Amino acid sequence: MENFMFNINQISSISFGSGIRNQLGSALAKYNLSKVLVITDEFLKNSGLIDDIIKSIELAGINVCIFEGAKPENPSTIVGNCAEFAKNERVEAFIGVGGGSVLDLAKSSRILMSNPAPINLYFDINRPRVSSHLPLILIPTTSGTSSEVSHGAMVFDPINNSKHGLSGEDLAPTLSYIDPELTAGMPSQITAYTGIDCFCHSAESLTSGFNENPLTDLLATEALRIINNNLLIAITDGSNHNAREMMSLACIWSGIAFDNAPPHLAHAIGHAIGAKNHVPHGEAVGAILPSVISWAANYKPEKVRMIADSMSLQLNDSALPNELGIKVGNAIRKLYLDCGCRPIHQLINENDIPIISKIAMDDLACYCVPYPISFDLIKDLIKKEVTLQADY
Numbered sequence: 326m327e328n329f330m331f332n333i334n335q336i337s338s339i340s341f342g343s344g345i346r347n348q349l350g351s352a353l354a355k356y357n358l359s360k361v362l363v364i365t366d367e368f369l370k371n372s373g374l375i376d377d378i379i380k381s382i383e384l385a386g387i388n389v390c391i392f393e394g395a396k397p398e399n400p401s402t403i404v405g406n407c408a409e410f411a412k413n414e415r416v417e418a419f420i421g422v423g424g425g426s427v428l429d430l431a432k433s434s435r436i437l438m439s440n441p442a443p444i445n446l447y448f449d450i451n452r453p454r455v456s457s458h459l460p461l462i463l464i465p466t467t468s469g470t471s472s473e474v475s476h477g478a479m480v481f482d483p484i485n486n487s488k489h490g491l492s493g494e495d496l497a498p499t500l501s502y503i504d505p506e507l508t509a510g511m512p513s514q515i516t517a518y519t520g521i522d523c524f525c526h527s528a529e530s531l532t533s534g535f536n537e538n539p540l541t542d543l544l545a546t547e548a549l550r551i552i553n554n555n556l557l558i559a560i561t562d563g564s565n566h567n568a569r570e571m572m573s574l575a576c577i578w579s580g581i582a583f584d585n586a587p588p589h590l591a592h593a594i595g596h597a598i599g600a601k602n603h604v605p606h607g608e609a610v611g612a613i614l615p616s617v618i619s620w621a622a623n624y625k626p627e628k629v630r631m632i633a634d635s636m637s638l639q640l641n642d643s644a645l646p647n648e649l650g651i652k653v654g655n656a657i658r659k660l661y662l663d664c665g666c667r668p669i670h671q672l673i674n675e676n677d678i679p680i681i682s683k684i685a686m687d688d689l690a691c692y693c694v695p696y697p698i699s700f701d702l703i704k705d706l707i708k709k710e711v712t713l714q715a716d717y
């Protein structure tokens with residue numbers, strides 16, 4: 326190993342287990358709280374899915390107030406409203422219960438408990454922030470975004486019509502509280518999109534050009550193995566408890582993996598496809614992943630071979646990078662399409678490939694691409710993927 330250097334972010338406390346939502350109250354005892362804020366969305370509140378959680382907190386003698394205004398893409402105004410509500414209610418902890426955007430709202434609004442509003446000020450990554458001392462507990466009801474363990478959050482700026490990523494130690498949850506039973510009701514299509522997103526995070530963190538590290542290698546390969554064995558089962562039989570449990574587990578490992586070595590070109594292109602055509606995130610990044618990883622085999626063959634091993638692909642030890650890339654690309658493409666995701670030519674118009682490539686070039690994820698990129702390379706990778714998926 327020559328000049329091998331890396332950093333590992335602080336990892337939050339994690340509690341995992343089916344049914345543990347009923348023990349949340351006792352898990353909160355050590356924080357000595359009298360009133361907490363539960364952040365969720367209207368659908369989850371009305372569905373009754375959070376009832377056990379509220380009951381458990383109240384049984385522990387802790388008062389609960391609920392902010393149910395989370396939206397699919399948290400506009401900065403809602404972040405401000407949530408923080409205002411928390412201040413007025415004088416809460417002592419933030420508990421996010423929901424999908425990735427709900428958890429991101431809990432993370433981003435907590436920033437405003439110890440820093441001046443509005444949240445837009447912190448879109449400038451160089452602006453210093455003070456960490457809030459209020460405990461942050463994150464309870465996912467989906468498995469895929471990994472927001473429950475990551476140091477990042479997305480906020481939408483409605484004035485400039487742009488999405489912004491916040492990141493830092495102050496976004497690390499105090500406790501990631503993961504009960505796979507909460508994901509049982511996820512519709513099959515959402516299971517597919519979030520599961521493919523989780524696969525992308527794992528494959529891209531393993532091949533990331535930023536902060537390559539052995540913890541990411543370990544966790545990403547294990548996440549890929551789990552997803553490869555369980556995602557299709559979770560999609561076709563949502564009530565399969567073991568598959569749901571394994572997908573929640575994969576989501577934790579994947580989140581810690583990519584929190585340290587971020588995703589790259591499939592996310593850059595996927596963000597561009599999403600921005601141009603409003604395609605769901607998991608589908609947009611998954612559609613282009615096969616060609617992105619195939620090309621990575623020319624630069625990081627040992628990492629792409631790890632993906633092959635995690636997917637139990639049979640390969641000769643002497644396989645050249647090109648052959649390795651083709652085989653792994655084919656296997657990822659098959660998984661993506663078998664999950665019921667749409668082929669890429671149904672997500673984009675071929676005439677839009679140049680504009681999508683241009684938007685992708687400006688995406689921050691491009692800093693983590695493990696190979697030299699250019700407008701022409703991105704354009705060629707998209708065109709190639711369109712042809713391969715059309716022939717599938």
Ligand SMILES: [Fe+2]
Nearest residue numbers: 522526606610
């Ligand atoms: Fe993603």
